[in-house]
Amino acid sequence: MNNLNNKTKMKSENSRRGFCKSTALVGAGLFLPGLEMSAMANVFNDKKLKIAVVGCGGRGTGAANQALKADENVELVAMADAFQDQLDNSLLNLQKEFEGTKKVNVKDAHKYVGFDAYKKAIDQADVVILATPPGFRPYHFEYAIYAGKHVFMEKPVATDAPGIRKVLEMAKIAKEKKLNVVVGLQRHYQNNYIAIADKIKQGDVGKIVSGQVYWNSGGVWVRPRQAGQSELEYQMRNWYYFNWLCGDHILEQHIHNIDVANWFIGEYPISAQGMGGRLVRTGKDHGEIFDHHFVEFTYPSGAVIASQCRHQPGTWSKVGENFQGTKGSIDMNDAGAASITGFDGEKLFDYRNRNDPNPYQVEHDRLFASIRNNEVISDTENGAMSTMTAIMGRMATYSGKVITWEDAMASEKLLMPSELTWDSTPPSIPDANGNYSIPTPGVTDVLN
């Protein structure tokens, strides 16, 4: 009995080793933002850093805003988007925000529109922000890394397994080239999450055996079809509802909570099984994605995580995570509540997030400080693996089958075309009545 316990203990400590290293890196940077350090380094490294933003929606513009505030000597020099109006709006908003500074300096010739626009924008910059719909990410990331650029990229980093494999391959090249890559899984840069991760590392909750992670909310925008709009343009404007672009909401939003499970357990799951469907959001406007998913992820250590995501207005909502360890339970929610409670009901740890910094800003502060200090942040691998975890969850709900990590990762199913022009036929097309084909559990083949 004792032996067995020791073995289990050792195993879990071993599997945590890689995890400890990665949190230590983030933690040290965050708690010692190195004001003096980076100021000193700047004496030797005061090069102006040029930024390009690829994908000028609300999030791309938000990331550009944060990047421009992260460092004194930065300049936005190029922008790319599939749509002219989106690019123009984004630039206008940034110009307003940075009026009186010299930080927004995008010449007309450096406003690039279309599917190839990203290449030209990336060429202009030292640091690139990749914030298009996630389907494009592997191609944009590949180009940026080959071009030797530092990257901030939004999650998720792909919508299919071939995309994940491409991103993982690029992760190696990025490391060889000593390029910084920050992935927008901002909970890794958020103090309450880091505080709990430290407690787990110290053994305060014991071994995590189960958990529940949630993104239950009302759903997102619909942009009505416009007269004269091509099918491809319609889908690009409503990218959330198309899997080749978005990957479904289990991927696009719920990845945050699934990633927390991976982070806290210190492993990636070996299999997933679950169920999901469309019950409430069933219109022609709602493309092909589900409105609910429930997945059980099983981890190598034996932990099982129940993951729920739902887009159904008027239902119970929660965005957050609970975990049960052998010594206590963790409860986290989006409000910043982060606590550990023992099984006798006593609160062992309670994190209060008064005056915490904005994690979206911290991501960029860390990125630019790291570039200045000749350090390397490598979020890519975890970003890709957590993206893959959510894709595996989607594969499980779409197929109704048990999906193993190995099979999911080896899948050749390509959702995202490698080449697109405005003349391309999108991968999903509606039938004569305007309905898209919806995955059917028990029937749909997700792997091939």
Next chain:
Amino acid sequence: MITHSYSQEEKPKNFTQRIGGTNLTIEMVGIPSGSFSMGSAPSEEKRKEDEGPKHTVELQEFWISKYEITWELYNLFVNRAIDDIDTSNKSTDINIEVDAISGATIPYVDMSLGMGTREGLPVGNVTQYAASQFCKWLSAKTGNFYRLPTEAEWEYSARAGTNTAYHFGDDPKLLGEFGWSYENSQDTYHPVGQKKPNAWGLYDMHGNVAEWTLDEYLPKIYTTRDGITQSPLHSTTKEYSRSVRGGSYYDDAEYLRSAARLGSNENWKMRDPQFPKSKWWNTDAPFVGFRIVRDPTIPKETEINNYWGK
């Protein structure tokens, strides 16, 4: 020593605001006209500089909601499902079309941040603009003139004739009977009206969610007031900073005092990843909600946006 006075005869009658097309109601408590001493004395424990000097404020009668506005009520405005339902016995104080009022966007994430929106829970994470637009929408629906309370009205209502740190006295140890603070809240807001009310019958004036007022947050504004100040209001078109009162479930007792003031700041939206950020929702201020005032004095058309925002 400043004396405060109010006249029960001038107290408007309490009433229940019905909302056509729904079973939900809002209980409104009549507040008498009168004067009170606003702010706190330097001797008050844990008082801050922005609470002084104490000065006399005179106010006209008004009504204020007995409870903080709940998610259920606020969602009537967000979902706009009852806009077209005709209300026959509408009052005639205000006549505007419901359609003319823009609706709040539906947020991407759960704005209760896991604390729930079920029956009786106070709304949080709404901006002061959104709270004001709720008032405008409610005015259009009911024909009564609704708006947020001014800071002075808020404090007058909270004090209910008292001059102590809290409406029940000076001892923060008694706070648990009257309000939800960090001490007893378990990190979450609670259904409105579970604790004891103040002398004027208002619930959760201390704690639960902090409450928006109409005023710009100006830390030194009291130093500019001389003699008796009539119905003070300092409105602004700037987003930051606006004044919040009453403290919340997430605050320690000192921030729940009747005189305690807090200014909003950009961090209350820090996790809104979009740019520009939503003008309707905060992402990081689930601890701020609001209650509403009905004002029997209807402002001129040119002034009304001072109360409802632009």
